[in-house]
Amino acid sequence: MDEQKFLANRFEANRGRLRSVAYRLLGSRSEAEDAVQEAWIRLSRSDTSGVDNFGGWLTTVVSRICLDMLRARGSRREDPLEIGDGKPAADNSESPEQEALFADQVGAALLVVLEKLTPAERIAFVLHDMFDLPFDEIASIVGRSPEATRQLASRARRRVHAADTAHDHDRKRRREVVDAFLAASRGGNFDALLAILDPDVVFRADQTAVALGGAAEIRGAAGVASTFVGRAQAAQPARIDGGMGLAVVIDGELRIVLALTIVDGGITGIEAIADRERLSRLELEILAN
Template identity: 50%
Template sequence: MTGTGPDDALVATFEAQRPRLISVAYRMLGSRADAEDAVQEAWLRLARQDASSIGNLNGWLTTVVGRVCIDVLRSRKAHPEASYDDVPEVVVIEDAGKPEDDALLADSVGLALLVVLDTLRPAERLAFVLHDMFAVPFAEIGQIIGRSEDATKMLASRARRKVQDTDRPTDEPRKRAVVEAFLAAARQGDFEGLLRVLDPEVTWHSHTSRGEVVRIGAAEVAVRAQRGARATADARPALVNGEPGVVVFRADGELLGVMACTIVDDRIVGIVSVSDPERLAEMGLR
């Protein structure tokens, strides 16, 4: 570093915090690339700051990363058609229950949390992630999102209920039934039937060869589902990232797509699908 830049001690302190900050940002954004960008932005801001004026550097860095993540999430909501190059890892288990699937299932359930978190509003997500996963006090979280401590507790509690509602093993048959109803309505072109199983604020992240496309709202998702339904395709039930989903094959056995659905109160609140041929090829599904 030059004499005008951050000193070695500050660099070392930041680097020690980098893994934790990336973990926070990744759980907020669901994208490794975006998480690294958020942490890099925190470093740039720190480098311009008089570090001696910061009483709690760890807390300051967490605050900056949290605010950057909030801005990114709000930007995604405001510009749902934006593309993101970073594709989340997808774990697919077509026939769960076999011993060799145990390791995959553990990874899948972990990834499923990111899918669930994506259904939360930005402030809810930040409150839940920082408090429940990283033990940040509510008072500090409130300063990041501009809410009182009590209001922040309520946000985290609401988020916690949503997460817990998606993690009930006894509800798996009901969740599977919701997915099957969604597929049936899509194939039949039943717009009203699709609206009955979609949450009004459902979000669909579609990873294609052209990048990621995000669709928000039941009507928009229903229209896309109708257009994408393939009557001749073979859709098989699967566990995708710990959520009920489907893998879709063409008649000749070629994999066409993978989809996972996050379900709360018998409605689909989030969909993640992959149709990018290169990404599908990496899954090795036949």
């Protein structure tokens, strides 16, 4: 086997990990692939005869490439972050278990938080907290001392945890709004509905929901409150495509979903979805009452 083919085989054995590193660092599938490809180009031009830890060497190379890309991104004022579902593109070299673990560790919310870190903070946090690289190795990548690199990771960790706490608080508050809306609707409490609805709230329904007897559009808190007062008896709180709302399931079949837009503790929009095709595409989780 010639040397180039030998290097290619060793590189392919590490490709899955390198893509994971690059995706966590960049938050972009396409840029992660570019970084991994650039790592291969640099490998093919390098003398690795004295490299003892081949995987570690490649991780360092791709991390430096990602650091350069993050710095260039900042200078261009671009935002190539691909939110989507937070999952990397499928790769046959990774098992379903590895892909599931990856998706669990790198959700869209975390990528949004990481995007707010400086390039050096992001490198230090991801490589240490997600890949267990020692600070002396990371220090050589970011061009800092090991102690300064430790401080970078610590600062990044505090920002990530603070964002997680804020997200948890916001999710709890939105659930409280949904529960209050549901209780007021079921209980026929018009005033309580007015209190939870934004004065300029807009209700919209798709054609299937309208055919069931609803209005296509209602504007204003009074009109929306009148529509829902004394109703929603069969509705259940639900998480809908990452947001909050209500779902009506009858005899095991999802009949209608009310997707709620909640801003500053008030409901500003309600969308009634009853079309079966649209319902089938929703990411829905029924929550306990």
